[in-house]
Amino acid sequence: MKIGVIGAGRIGGNCARQAVKAGHDVMLSFARDLSKLDALAAELGSARASAGSPAEAAAFAEVLILSVPWGAIPEALLLAGDLSGKILVDTTNQFGSGPKPRAGETAASFNAARMPGARYVKSFNTLTSSFQAEAAGRTGEDRVVQWVCGDDEPAKEIVARVIEEMGYVPVDLGATATCAVMEAPRRPGAVYGEEYRAADAQAVVDAVRAGAEIPSTPTYG
Ligand SMILES: NC(=O)c1ccc[n+]([C@@H]2O[C@H](COP(=O)([O-])OP(=O)(O)OC[C@H]3O[C@@H](n4cnc5c(N)ncnc54)[C@H](OP(=O)(O)O)[C@@H]3O)[C@@H](O)[C@H]2O)c1
Incomplete structure (x- = not known):
């Protein structure tokens, strides 16, 4: 599959690395x-990885990963251009500068609304970049x-x-409207x-489906 990455830093870079390992082109x-x-x-190797502009990454991508600081989202979206029909994975969290969701509105709903036409999905935002990089190698029940x-x-x-x-x-x-439990702050x-x-x-x-409190956080030995 062709994976475009807008913002190839800690999170986007790890996504690119894992995608290439899995045999995707980035x-x-x-x-x-x-x-x-x-x-x-x-x-990552020229056979599987290349660099381009946000618009080129968007045109290339079957799945486009947006992984930029919150305040850089407007610029990134402007440079990416029309995202109609594009599957877009948003890894961002609402820290720092830039317009923010209203009280009671999720960051996912807020961001989906500023990417009209995109097939919006949010993921990769709840765990630190170093943990994501380390955990990608796990197998079985430890994943x-x-x-x-x-x-x-x-x-x-x-x-x-x-x-x-x-x-x-x-x-x-x-x-997107009911995903507040996966959004900052901790x-x-x-x-x-x-x-x-x-x-x-x-x-x-x-629990989320029922609108109930989620069970207490698990701990792993
Ligand atoms: N770090 C984490 O542990 C973590 C975990 C979960 C979610 N997130 C979220 O994921 C998103 C990306 O975080 P990250 O930690 O991967 O960020 P990061 O390491 O700073 O990466 C951001 C990328 O965007 C690029 N960029 C282009 N224009 C920029 C601009 N005007 N200002 C800043 N960066 C610009 C940077 O490249 P240049 O530096 O060359 O400009 C860099 O490659 C954020 O919304 C963050 O909240 C982060």
């Missing part, structure tokens, strides 16, 4: 220092959950397959910032 884009994109593309939300079911299924190939367990938490009653494994995920999904 195009990296959007940097103040373009030599960083070339260096990562060279590290970690990457929570997913979005309003386009087929898009979520495609993204879930890619997440699984990258080495994680994709778990669908539901719609707090009791949320999955943001916490490690989850498959065995503990369904109870969270059930």
Whole structure:
């Protein structure tokens, strides 16, 4: 599959690395220092990785990963251009500058609304970049959950397959409007910032669906 990356830093760079390991082709884009994109593309190998502009990455991508600081989202979207019909995976969290969601509005709903036409999916945002990089190598019951939300079911299924190939367990938490538990800040009653494994995920999904409190955070030895 062709994976475009807008913002190939800690999170986007790890996604690119894991995608290439899984046999996907990646195009990296959007940097103040373009030599960083070339260096990562060279590290990942020219057979599978290249660098381009955000518009080129968007045109190339079957799945486009947006992984930029919150305040850089408007510029990234402007440079990416029309995203109609494009599956877009948003890894961002609402830290720093830039317009923010209203009280009670999820960051996922807020961002989906500023990407008109995109087939919006949110994931890769709940765990630190170093943990994501380390955990991608795990197998079996130790694999970690990457929570997913979005309003386009087929898009979520495609993204879930890619997440699984990258080495994680994709778990669908539901719609953009009801995914607050996977959003910052880290707090009791949320999955943001916490490690989850498959065995503990369904109870969270059930609670979110029921509008109930999620079970207490699991700990792993
Ligand atoms: N780091 C984490 O642990 C973590 C975990 C979960 C989610 N997230 C979220 O994922 C998103 C990406 O985070 P990250 O930690 O991967 O960020 P990062 O390492 O700073 O990467 C951001 C990328 O965007 C590029 N970029 C292009 N224009 C930029 C601009 N105007 N300002 C800043 N960067 C620009 C940077 O390249 P240049 O430096 O060359 O400009 C860099 O490659 C954020 O929304 C963050 O909240 C982060």
